[in-house]
Amino acid sequence: MSAGGNRTQTAVGASISIAPLDHVAGDVAGLLGNFLFDLLGMFYPRQICSKANVVVIELVTNVMEHCSIRDGALRVDLKIDGDELMITVANPATEDEFKAVSDRFTIIANAEDPRKLLADTVYRRRIDKAKGGLGLMRLTAESKFKLTAEYEQGFLVVKALFPMRGFA
Amino acid sequence: MKVLTYGEIMDGGLSVFHSVAKLDDHHLILTFEGVIRVDNPYRYLHTYLEELAKVLPRQSVTETTMDFVKMRFCNSNGFYVIMDIVDAVYNLVPGRVTVRRIADDDWQCETLPILLNLSEEHIAARTNFEDVKAP
Numbered sequence: 001m002s003a004g005g006n007r008t009q010t011a012v013g014a015s016i017s018i019a020p021l022d023h024v025a026g027d028v029a030g031l032l033g034n035f036l037f038d039l040l041g042m043f044y045p046r047q048i049c050s051k052a053n054v055v056v057i058e059l060v061t062n063v064m065e066h067c068s069i070r071d072g073a074l075r076v077d078l079k080i081d082g083d084e085l086m087i088t089v090a091n092p093a094t095e096d097e098f099k100a101v102s103d104r105f106t107i108i109a110n111a112e113d114p115r116k117l118l119a120d121t122v123y124r125r126r127i128d129k130a131k132g133g134l135g136l137m138r139l140t141a142e143s144k145f146k147l148t149a150e151y152e153q154g155f156l157v158v159k160a161l162f163p164m165r166g167f168a
Numbered sequence: 169m170k171v172l173t174y175g176e177i178m179d180g181g182l183s184v185f186h187s188v189a190k191l192d193d194h195h196l197i198l199t200f201e202g203v204i205r206v207d208n209p210y211r212y213l214h215t216y217l218e219e220l221a222k223v224l225p226r227q228s229v230t231e232t233t234m235d236f237v238k239m240r241f242c243n244s245n246g247f248y249v250i251m252d253i254v255d256a257v258y259n260l261v262p263g264r265v266t267v268r269r270i271a272d273d274d275w276q277c278e279t280l281p282i283l284l285n286l287s288e289e290h291i292a293a294r295t296n297f298e299d300v301k302a303p
Contacts, residue, residue, distance in 0.1 A: 134244035
């Protein structure tokens with residue numbers, strides 16, 4: 001093992017694809033999140049590994065709970081280096097599904113105080129235990145990710161970006 | 169130390185989360201260990217919540233520690249059940265509440281205070297945090 005160099009500048013990339021979604025029978029979100037947590041733990045501080053873990057679990061859970069095109073593919077891509085952590089999760093979606101997600105992203109992206117948005121939403125929805133969007137809100141409020149959603153060739157593509165300033 | 173009650177989440181035949189309520193003299197200790205990632209945690213923890221509602225009012229408690237240090241992850245599906253457990257403590261026993269958490273953990277430092285409802289003055293006034301290094 002090399003003792004030289006700055007380990008928190010290590011470039012790591014991973015791409016995982018699973019198709020069809022319908023064949024998934026277990027906790028795929030947890031498996032992928034924990035795998036990436038352990039892999040990044042070789043190079044990066046625990047706090048960064050936890051961010052990757054949380055974003056993969058929340059975004060993949062969203063896919064497994066809401067994706068209606070079950071014969072399509074789930075794609076998870078991770079890229080990290082000294083500058084940024086970028087995680088992309090893609091799944092097949094109808095234009096209507098993309099529109100619904102996109103509206104939610106707009107609300108989250110426009111929030112002046114993401115933490116207050118998360119808190120207000122949790123308290124408001126607690127009565128009927130409604131979920132819808134809490135996972136996305138926590139990624140901006142808690143983990144400080146910048147989220148974007150795009151529609152590319154029939155796929156909903158969600159990108160979560162965390163600038164590594166102060167960590168690398 | 170007397171165990172008052174406990175709750176557990178099983179996933180794929182394995183225990184993935186458990187919470188135990190213990191009494192050490194007049195000190196109530198609630199531990200939270202593992203991960204909450206299942207779709208419907210109430211399916212596993214509703215009995216625990218019912219038991220807490222029954223046993224806590226019968227105890228003589230002067231202080232409480234809620235220990236989250238070994239709770240590595242809680243996805244958004246688990247937010248409400250954590251709120252219900254901590255509510256049981258704040259509503260059913262008196263005294264100060266110490267919350268043990270990991271110092272540099274995003275979910276424990278950013279979201280957990282929301283779930284504790286620290287925006288309520290009477291809860292904030294009873295609560296202090298003990299930040300520890302990750303185990």
